[in-house]
Amino acid sequence: MSAPIYNRVALIGLGLIAGSMAHAMRAGNLAGEIVGTARSAETRAIAAEIGLVDRVTDTAAKAVQGADLVVLAVPVGAMGPVMEEIAPHLAPGATLTDVGSVKQAVIEAVAPHVPDGVHFVPSHPLAGTEYSGPRSGFATLFRNRWWILVPNGADAAATDRLAGLFRAMGANVDEMEADHHDLVLAVTSHTPHLIAYTMVGVADDLRRVTDSEVIKYSAAGFRDFTRIAASDPTMWRDVFLTNREATLEILGRFTEELFALQRAIRTGDGAHLHEYFTHTRAIRRGIIEAGQDTEAPDFGRSALSQGKDTAS
């Protein structure tokens, strides 16, 4: 086993991403010591109880002391305040990163507070499940997923070292500009989430179809939406508030397309519908070929009964 990449890693926030990083860094001996903290006393207590990290501190300021890598793993809206708290306590030469789903807003909130000599390399792992909290992490969450770096002019050596950590946890690393990241994610993640939340809300609100019917007959289609719509509410609130422009742009395109399909249904234009649905099949094929999913059918029927260990 090779030497650790960082001597001391401070995880600010102990949810799904930070927890999975802790598991992955331990599995690969990637950090000499892992220190963690969270705003919630309950989260800190659980993390200490299950030994998620080597040491739990009660403040972020304490957590970052002497750390050569600091990871901001809190909801996007909390990044700025947390940064203000830790800024005076960061070690000279330390690398600072975040794992937020939005990059422009995080950079605007964090960068002004970064002290000279500290290397801020924003990042975003495209990985997650619908679970959250200190018990939800697992070591293989990042395996074969993309981890996007937004160096934004950061020191090349610090950026390379951080990329090495992410690769050692199993991720593929890519670089992107902040504004392009936010647009790509608005398409591939943020707008789909908003749509899924909306559809689940509509189903619940409909008086003539009971909740129990919706739940009972959810096999085809709706079930996948509820999975998406079960994700952490605070995280997603902050995503939409901070990636507002891109999300609203994609939503506008979406409703435009939806109205065209709606009109085709109303007028009975079967040719338009068939052509549209045929086209979307090809995109799915591309995703399978890109290795981001398997061909195994798991839509519309029971998923395997599996624990996290076997699933991951």
Added chain:
Amino acid sequence: MSAPIYNRVALIGLGLIAGSMAHAMRAGNLAGEIVGTARSAETRAIAAEIGLVDRVTDTAAKAVQGADLVVLAVPVGAMGPVMEEIAPHLAPGATLTDVGSVKQAVIEAVAPHVPDGVHFVPSHPLAGTEYSGPRSGFATLFRNRWWILVPNGADAAATDRLAGLFRAMGANVDEMEADHHDLVLAVTSHTPHLIAYTMVGVADDLRRVTDSEVIKYSAAGFRDFTRIAASDPTMWRDVFLTNREATLEILGRFTEELFALQRAIRTGDGAHLHEYFTHTRAIRRGIIEAGQDTEAPDFGRSALSQGKDTAS
């Protein structure tokens, strides 16, 4: 092993549902003989080559001769024409069912052609994958899924026998009125499918984000949409054309809700977003408790590498 429930079952159409019925009936010794046909010569040739059924006929009229159960497993828009073809050849006392995703339109198209003495019991298995064609079926597709019967005044003994077949294939059987079925499915399946198709189309259409980027970074959210949007285009065209009223009603509710969330994003109303997202989590919990899915996280990361045999 018990005696077969039907002496001869005729499958009209040899896609995912009929193919899975053939596998399941064989696995359970539920039919004395299984006869199948399809409109496409290629489909018939594949079915014969892989031995999907005991005997392949080149016309639906030939397939139904002497059958005590006839299953219409063609797209909803093809049900009427197929029924006209087979009506003169149905055996007296036979049971006739269909597996269409829409029930009012199928009943309107099929019922007028049903001869006296033939028992028409419409049905709909809430099961499927994103695959189609004669090679896509597997024996456990219906296990622990709902199979809805819409007896519509049919003979009780014939209905019970058919329900027995579906249960023997692993399904849970429920009865419903045709119009209520169509509304419930518009909520739980049809509208979610249209929305997924739309989102995938938008992603493909956006000039500033390339297709390869969409595919590469599809892990969170979008991937599940593409899976849904890969379903059979002809089947889905027919669903939307024949369940028009209910789909348009639910779409109207959906856009209303979406516009409210869009406004909350535009005005920065985080409380509204958080409350909405928290509420939708509870529905997901209900689905897991209802046994229609597992708690295993499989959202936003690689699914298991698994073949159909182990997955099913």
